[in-house]
Amino acid sequence: MIYFDNSSTTRPDESVLESFIAANMKYYANPASLHVLGREAEALLKRSKEQMLKLIDNESGEVVLTSGGTEANNLAILGIAEAYRSRGNHVITTQIEHPSILNACIKLEEIGFEVDYLAVDAQGLISIEELEKKLRKDTILVSIMHVNNEIGTIQPIRQCAELIKKSSRAVFHSDCVQSFGKLPVSMESLGLDAITVSAHKMNGLKNSGALFLKKNVTPHAINFGGGQENGLRSGTVSVPNAVAMAKAMRMSTIHEDSADYREWRNLLIDACSLYENIRILSPHHGAPHILSISFKSINGEVAVNYFQEHGIIISTSSACSSKNKNAGHVIEAIGLENKFKNGVIRVSFGNTNTKDEIAEFIKVLKSFMELIERGM
Ligand SMILES: Cc1ncc(COP(=O)(O)O)c(C=O)c1O
Structure with missing residues (x-):
């Protein structure tokens, strides 16, 4: 995993x-x-x-x-x-x-x-x-x-x-x-x-x-x-x-310069930017190890399960709010459009990750988006 x-x-x-x-x-x-x-x-x-x-x-x-x-x-x-x-x-x-x-x-x-x-x-x-x-x-x-x-x-x-x-x-x-x-x-x-x-x-x-x-x-x-x-x-x-x-x-x-994390995050941002049905919620100059995105009209849980079936563990927003069915307080505070509110996922890196794993994530994301575009 x-x-x-x-x-x-x-x-x-x-x-x-x-x-x-x-x-x-x-x-x-x-x-x-x-x-x-x-x-x-x-x-x-x-x-x-x-x-x-x-x-x-x-x-x-x-x-x-x-x-x-x-x-x-x-x-x-x-x-x-x-x-x-x-x-x-x-x-x-x-x-x-x-x-x-x-x-x-x-x-x-x-x-x-x-x-x-x-x-x-x-x-x-x-x-x-x-x-x-x-x-x-x-x-x-x-x-x-x-x-x-x-x-x-x-x-x-x-x-x-x-x-x-x-x-x-x-x-x-x-x-x-x-x-x-x-x-x-x-x-x-x-x-x-x-x-x-x-x-x-x-x-x-x-x-x-x-x-x-x-x-x-x-x-x-x-x-x-x-x-x-x-x-x-x-x-x-x-x-x-x-x-x-x-x-x-x-x-x-x-490792606090987090250079790898920055590079990986940029790779993910570039990959996500290819899809109209994805909103990138994290600021461009945000923390190097956190990337939050949202899928239009999709439940975040569906994405979490899909990635898990393909060997990748991610979360919906935070561990504290991930079991809560409503959009969390942060999602409300940033005023995300309704269509994107339920589709939030968070990818967060740590010192056990590698660049190959980022490539794998991008591959799975591509197949997930193809599925969404075909109407699941
Ligand atoms: C920003 C922030 N503050 C506080 C906490 C709580 O830390 P702990 O799990 O050690 O109680 C967390 C953990 O999720 C966190 O992300």
Whole structure:
């Protein structure tokens, strides 16, 4: 099978698994324990965190290890809003965030915060002018994803950061789950205060993620217990997960120029452009590893099944919304024409793919389009 669903999740790298097993065998002690094994585990945890902080250009800041991108996003939204409530109660995000941001924002609204959801254009891009208009003195948090998981739009994070710093005292968070390892992600260069990453999107382990926080940005905790992770995330810290995550981050940044992905994506765009019944939803200058297209008057599921029968795994929009029969929130937000709304598929590359697999995809696409043109 050819696996083109890497934005849903990736196959863990063997070296990541090896370091996970090795750390489990030797450093299984609780890093909070006072005995010698605990102290050794704690030292390894510290080293792993230092590596991660360096890789994201946040050496003076902090990292909170979580159960994945979802929990890190929840902590960013709920924890930061709560912590800065004395300054104001206004939050800004976008209409096309991952549900772990959007549903946390709905929760904020339920408890009295005011949330503005920035609209996007047909390419999924927010407008800097709209952000400027929405920023207020009482805006305490802005959360804008770096790369959209469904169509791959890259938001102008640096430009947003400059505006936010100029016009408000808001904390600026970005969900970088889809961008880390595919594009340069640096706390400094992007001008961010908080960044979410998830290990399983970069050949790391599932249920392992992190919220990186710039120095002096301190959310309130959203879970309660023994006060691990400086009180920000209670629960015994898994040192092996930290080791594996640092490894996955390091390995993925080695290839962050994503030159192959760009070339493959361009090949697919050229192939799709030959057909009138296909709309390319991803922006031309979108993320290198994501291509979303839509077939006119065809259900995305039909395409997914056809490709699967021909040995290729793709998805409808995102893993979260692929079982939902309605067009997802991103498809609605970009204002796709009705005839194309149900036919969305996403092809997403990872480090197990090859150029030959792209050629195979194009071959299967051709036969699928011939079938459609003959009325199936
Ligand atoms: C953009 C984005 N944010 C957050 C998440 C959630 O990450 P996790 O699966 O680690 O909870 C995902 C995963 O699909 C994602 O694509």
